[in-house]
Amino acid sequence: MANPFPALLRVYLTGLRVLLVFTVLCGLAYPLLITGIAQLAFSHQANGSQLKQGGQVVGSSLLGQNFTLPKKNPADPNEQPRPDPRWFQPRPSAAGADGYDAAASGASNLGPNDADLTRTVRERRAAVAAFDGVAPAQVPPDALTASGSGLDPDISPAYADEQVQRVARARGLDPAVVRQLVDDHRTGRTLGFLGNPRVDVLALNLALVRLG
Amino acid sequence: MNATLAGLLQALALVAALALSHRPLGDYLAHTLTSAKHLRVERVVYRLIGVDGDSEQTWSSYLRSVLAFSAVSVVFLYAFLRLQNHLWLSLGFPAVKPATAWNTAASFVTNTNWQSYAGESTLGHLVQMAGLAVQNFLSAAVGIAVLAALIRGFRRTLTDRVGNFWVDLVRVTWRLLLPVSVVLAIVFVAAGMVENLHAATQVTTLSGGGQSIPGGPVASQEVIKELGTNGGGFYNANSAHPFENPNPLTNWLEVYLLLVISFALPRTFATMVGDRRQGYAIVAVMVLFWVASASLLTFFEWQHSGSALQAAGGAMEGKEVRFGIAGSALFASSTTLTSTGAVNTAHDSLTPLGGGVAIFDMMLGEIAPGGTGSGLYGMLVLAVVAVFVAGLMVGRTPEYLGKKLGGREIKFASLYILTTPAIVLIGTGVAMTYPAERADMLNSGPHGFSEVLYAFTSAANNNGSAFAGLTVTSTRWNTALGLAMLFGRLLPMVFVLALAGSLARQHPVPVTAGTLPTHRPLFVGMLSGVVLIVVGLTYFPALALGPLAEGLH
Structure with missing residues (x-):
């Protein structure tokens, strides 16, 4: 029987690889695509x-x-505007x-x-x-x-x-x-x-x- | 048009839209989860992650993948939050503190999206979009994947295979969540949400004061926040913030998005088990609770009981003028019945009984319609219990969808049902014994107790909304609620997958005259009864000390 340790670790490595792939897809490509479209087509809304x-x-x-009205004493935190x-x-x-x-x-x-x-x-x-x-x-x-x-x-x-x-x-x-x-x-x-x-x-x- | 009629029309329009998408979306998801074909992109992804897309897993292997993926995600997100100050777009914010980073990582990985921080003053743009929003996609997909395994358990016979977790995860994300998000994000920007990578802009206001207008990739995150029943706000005020929810139309769309997948999944289930009527029975129970909750919550807010709200002449504390009572109550009810937890109104300032409805919604276990995937698997576990109870009444071995429910299956269902109440009640009880934790309440008396009860209920049920008066920034709160979220998410998944494995192995049981039909109104009534009784009896004492004591004094 082969060393079982790498098999135990493999599932974590797979998890990490999935996470990295989707970080690129959903975490970078997707928001950057939307930001690009938004800035081109709806720049007024997209910028607030x-x-x-x-x-x-x-x-x-x-x-x-x-x-x-301006505060009488701007340094006084207790003065109610x-x-x-x-x-x-x-x-x-x-x-x-x-x-x-x-x-x-x-x-x-x-x-x-x-x-x-x-x-x-x-x-x-x-x-x-x-x-x-x-x-x-x-x-x-x-x-x-x-x-x-x-x-x-x-x-x-x-x-x-x-x-x-x-x-x-x-x-x-x-x-x-x-x-x-x-x-x-x-x-x-x-x-x-x-x-x-x-x-x-x-x-x-x-x-x-x-x-x- | 008066406000009552407008509110009613708004709800009816929502029902109509959800009914329209129920079939096509449900069938599309069923196809996604059963198709033998892989898309070209998916094949590339399988090669990148080293997975054979055509292989299948046993329930225990499926579970190990879920747990390993969750563990890796928590560690990754924790590190991301701790190191944000060294990365781009940090906006000059320092590293997130360890306890907050742990809590936030647990929160987003478990689809809870409880927030013990204020987004606009804590997080840079990169960690929001490449850290948190990624989990918005993936945690939603994990829920649907676990549901798919359970449905296969019902569908299959004499096998130990329940599907491939990685394939389910990739397909749900790529074929459903991403495309819908792309389209709706553009709609949201057009409607006024911000979408940029700027830091805050300093402006001099009309009367000569200063204001700092925040930026951020908000619209892209907002869509998946609702669609994936996540609920974590880009800003502290969440969907009450005008940049996250600029007008009544976006408000209505957000409510629609947070309900749409969970209300379509019973169709997916019915299509996969090959009996459409089973899906309608489940949807009927979900609709029943949703309509009851939304009506009650709206009614209580219109009544505006409570000394402060009476003095104001209306329940507008914590609400936005553009949404009004109807738009706020509908949102509050829908967000607490799904595991979303996004808020467009301050739940802490809801009327005593309105807030009570919100807590009770979560206590139901997020099943009407619940979170993406998790809502339906929760409901199916309760259906198993309902069939079991019916079997006890007539003295027959219970069966559901052609599967015998023996001791093993009922044990897993019971453990599932006990997990969350145990976390909520023990957590609340322990927190209430500590003076320091009691001091973290903003409000006093029964309302203060409700804040603590709400916090544990929200965390353990993976909702994420809050009676936000409670200060939860201490290490103890962050740690305890982080644990509540992880156990409240992962333990039920263990029992669901064990149940799936146990069902898949069985011989099919032929339907006879003695089989309880599970698609008739009688079963809808029984299942609703089980939901109410199981929950009502478990939580009644706690509810009596909090919202009921405040509302009925």
Whole structure:
């Protein structure tokens, strides 16, 4: 009988060879092929759906961002960023310390009965209602809760509508013009039944800038 | 259109699409697994790996190949993660820490894709695409290969051969997973997913702040993440991240992809055993549980119980506006009933009973429809148990698909069924006795317990989703959950292959008037009952302490 040791090892060697073959096929050839096609045919999407303003990239149409006033003391980590009334505001975000940190996507992961979350939601309701000058009961759920990614680019049409008066006042614009802008940026359900109606905050704010 | 009707239409469209692909995909896979012909590429691959494509293995040789391949894969991926800083496209990230690398290697090789790290701040592009995504393909193919061996066990008689693992692995990957991925990846890019090899781009935002927009070969990884019921996200937020799931259409497609193979495999099974009706009975049970779970989860989310969600007026914590309640609940239910574990919503923030449904889905053992391959072999083991229970009731030797189920077969089926609950319950129990592990919970009370229960349930059932509030970055968590994933994957495979070998050796039993028909509604009801009772009785006490205590207080 021959030495059984090489036979025992052979199956591991076969495994390694299979793994190497498929690392080349599925791990290199496949993603590089897709990247090549993507860069040639869909370079806008493949590179992050970037939006530009005055030649400068200001973000991605798929990623939400903060619209806050500069901190009074940028070195103070405890200072809460304050929303800038001249912009439509996105949802609260749990990504990174100040929210909308695209290098740290994520949710709050707080449970439905969490005491801190309950208190935070109530505080947000009061703050958002005061900021937008509406009744607290009117503020929709998406304005009070953080998204799963912390990068949600959208708000509900209800939350966008709620902000029209405040944005118009802060910018000295006719509310009817701003309302029209919101309506123009409203996206319905895909094919009529997929997903939720929504408004992309960055696209809407870019349109505000272009309004002058 | 109101939200309820839209949600219903979305689910109906999904059912229609799955029904349409059931036959062609199922038959194609049956052909793939039985054809005597090798493609030219496959012949080249067999030469490269030194395998005779026409030879077949005994069940024990098949098992040795599965185990050896898994072992080599874990070691390879571990080394890849530990050395990423020396390789290209590392984006400047350091080597992954040993405990995290071990956990991640075990996780991706076992088709679990539990993630104790955040992709965008831990991994370079090369290790994502040539390390992790390769296992997305291969772990899915391994599941289907083991299933193929079991089906051959039912089909064949008087033989000790159950197929060739290497041939099954190569064929499933090359003929099914790769071509579908190529087509869908391009669709995904067109729909907005990123696909590049850039590092993050620093931009100045509209209001003058800064944002770092990440890059990566995301679309190519996203397809196989769903198709192979893997679920490991490129980014921390997984399918909630707009770059992994940009719009409602991609969301619907992702749910479709993560269900499509597992819902088509019963057709493959039926075609291979030569009785189409057997497949419909199995699919009926799967659909029953899937519809029940999706309906309940959606209902609970719409109810938005829980003090925080009541205060907000809707269950939008952890959910994206573009998907809404219906798109999130359908995803959550489908991802936990398959072994996918991708998430488009934060499961930790689901309503108490909605989160309970997600945990229960996984506890069912990932069988409705379950992971690629593993879902159906799990269901077939339960079918064996159901036939056995029926046999006990009428005092006949049980038989299934013309095979006698004797003591040996029932022992393997029982061991299969006991393995996962033992890992989940012992793991959860032990973790709860340690103060340090309890301190890793983000939430307190029953919800904190649910976080730990979810973690072990997810790991042992190879799901990979999480109540992510739990901090699992410590060495102890990484080690324990890594072991739970490996044992939860490989031990059941041992029993399935042993069962396959034992069945293949038998004489066929002729069908008589006393044979229990296994394609009638009666059997569908019995099998569903066995699924519910076996699972319900095993996990009920644990569920009562967690989600039920929170939801019914």
